[in-house]
Structure formats: C-alpha cells, structure tokens
Amino acid sequence: MHATISDVIADTAQNSIEAGASRISVSLVEDxxxxxxxxxxxxxGMDEATxxxxxxxxxxxxxxxxxxxxxxxxxILRQMxxxxxxxxxxxxEKGVGTTLSYHFAADNIDLPPMGDVxxxxxxxxxxxxxxxxEFTHKKGGEEYTVTRSELSEAxxxxxxxxxxxxxGEFLKSQEEALA
Numbered sequence: 001m002h003a004t005i006s007d008v009i010a011d012t013a014q015n016s017i018e019a020g021a022s023r024i025s026v027s028l029v030e031d032x033x034x035x036x037x038x039x040x041x042x043x044x045g046m047d048e049a050t051x052x053x054x055x056x057x058x059x060x061x062x063x064x065x066x067x068x069x070x071x072x073x074x075x076i077l078r079q080m081x082x083x084x085x086x087x088x089x090x091x092x093e094k095g096v097g098t099t100l101s102y103h104f105a106a107d108n109i110d111l112p113p114m115g116d117v118x119x120x121x122x123x124x125x126x127x128x129x130x131x132x133x134e135f136t137h138k139k140g141g142e143e144y145t146v147t148r149s150e151l152s153e154a155x156x157x158x159x160x161x162x163x164x165x166x167x168g169e170f171l172k173s174q175e176e177a178l179a
Contacts, residue, residue: 004115005035005104008080010123011073012039012100017127019043021097024131026124028117030139034086035111036103046092054090077102084108118171125151125167126158139178146174 009026016024021043029036046054057075074090081088085105092098104111121135125148136145152158155166 004112005037006115006117006120008077008112009037009039009117010120012037012077012102013124013133014127015073015100016041016043016098017124017129017131017133019045019098022131024133026133026135028135028137030106030114030137032140033106034103035106035114036101038099038101040097040099042097045094045096045098047094050094051090051092080104084111118168118175121146121171122158122164122168126164137175137178142178144174144177146171 009028013024013026016039019041021041024039024041024043027036027038029038054074055078074088078088081102081104085108086103088100088102090098090100117137124133124135131148133148134145135147136143151167151170152163155163155170157163158167
C-alpha cells in the first residue's frame with residue numbers, strides 16, 4: 001500500500017513517462033468531498049485486451065520491468081479507491097494514449113494523507129526523457145498550474161542543485177498558498 005496520495009500520483013504518472021508519452025497532464029482536485037486525480041498522456045496506449053489485463057495482478061506488460069512477473073499497481077489502486085469510497089477509470093487506445101482517473105472520498109477514515117505534493121511534482125519533473133508534464137492542483141477556490149519546461153526555464157534548469165532548490169521552493173510556495 002502506498003503511504004500517501006502523493007506516492008500514488010507519482011506511481012501512476014510514472015507509467016505515462018515509461019509509456020513514451022511526450023505530453024502528460026496531471027490534475028489533482030480537492031473539493032472537500034473528494035480527492036480526484038486525472039492523468040492523461042499521448043503515450044503508446046493499450047489495446048482492449050491489454051487494458052482488460054491491466055487489472056490482473058499476475059500480469060505486467062512484457063519487457064516493462066526485468067525479472068518482474070506481476071503488476072500490482074492498478075489492482076492495488078482500484079482496491080484502495082473502493083476501500084476509500086471512490087472509483088477508478090482507465091481509458092486507453094493503442095497509438096493514441098491513456099487517461100487514468102481515480103478518486104477517493106475525502107472524509108473516508110482509510111484515506112491516506114496527502115503527503116508532500118511539491119516534492120512529488122519535482123520528482124516527476126526530474127525523470128529522464130523528453131516529455132512535457134503539466135501539473136495542476138485545485139483546492140477549494142484556489143489553484144495553480146506549472147509545466148516542466150516553464151519551471152526548468154524559470155530556475156535555469158533542473159540539472160543543478162541550485163535549480164532544484166529554487167524549483168522546490170517555488171512548488172512549496174504554491175502548495176502553501178492552497179492551504
């Protein structure tokens with residue numbers, strides 16, 4: 001089980017990066033009733049047979065992970081959603097991309113804590129590869145949106161300690177403004 005909602009978001013968004021997506025959109029919405037996440041990408045997508053098998057814990061995409069024969073991520077996430085009064089939807093088309101939407105009841109006693117959203121975003125932005133990731137966080141009546149390219153440009157790149165530090169401070173300030 002994931003320790004925080006941020007861990008869940010990082011895990012599910014990482015799948016988009018690994019699927020070779022060049023554009024990824026991650027949305028986190030907290031409206032007081034639900035905590036909702038939507039991840040959409042233009043990655044390789046899945047055919048119908050693969051999409052159905054994605055929820056089989058004894059299946060993982062061939063070649064995705066060396067030596068791993070099971071894929072527990074989506075089955076565990078679906079169970080987590082159901083246990084927390086929510087649901088999950090996976091829409092995918094081979095050669096087009098994938099959209100994963102999931103939500104939890106905000107007042108459910110089993111809902112994990114949110115975790116450090118800013119650090120999670122910074123972690124996703126630092127995955128290797130050529131992709132654009134847009135992250136939006138809405139909470140109450142406030143929201144912010146940041147893209148990987150804009151943040152990298154604003155801080156002089158995410159490859160240096162100074163750039164990472166500045167990016168982390170910026171993301172932390174955006175999260176604090178939502179509190």
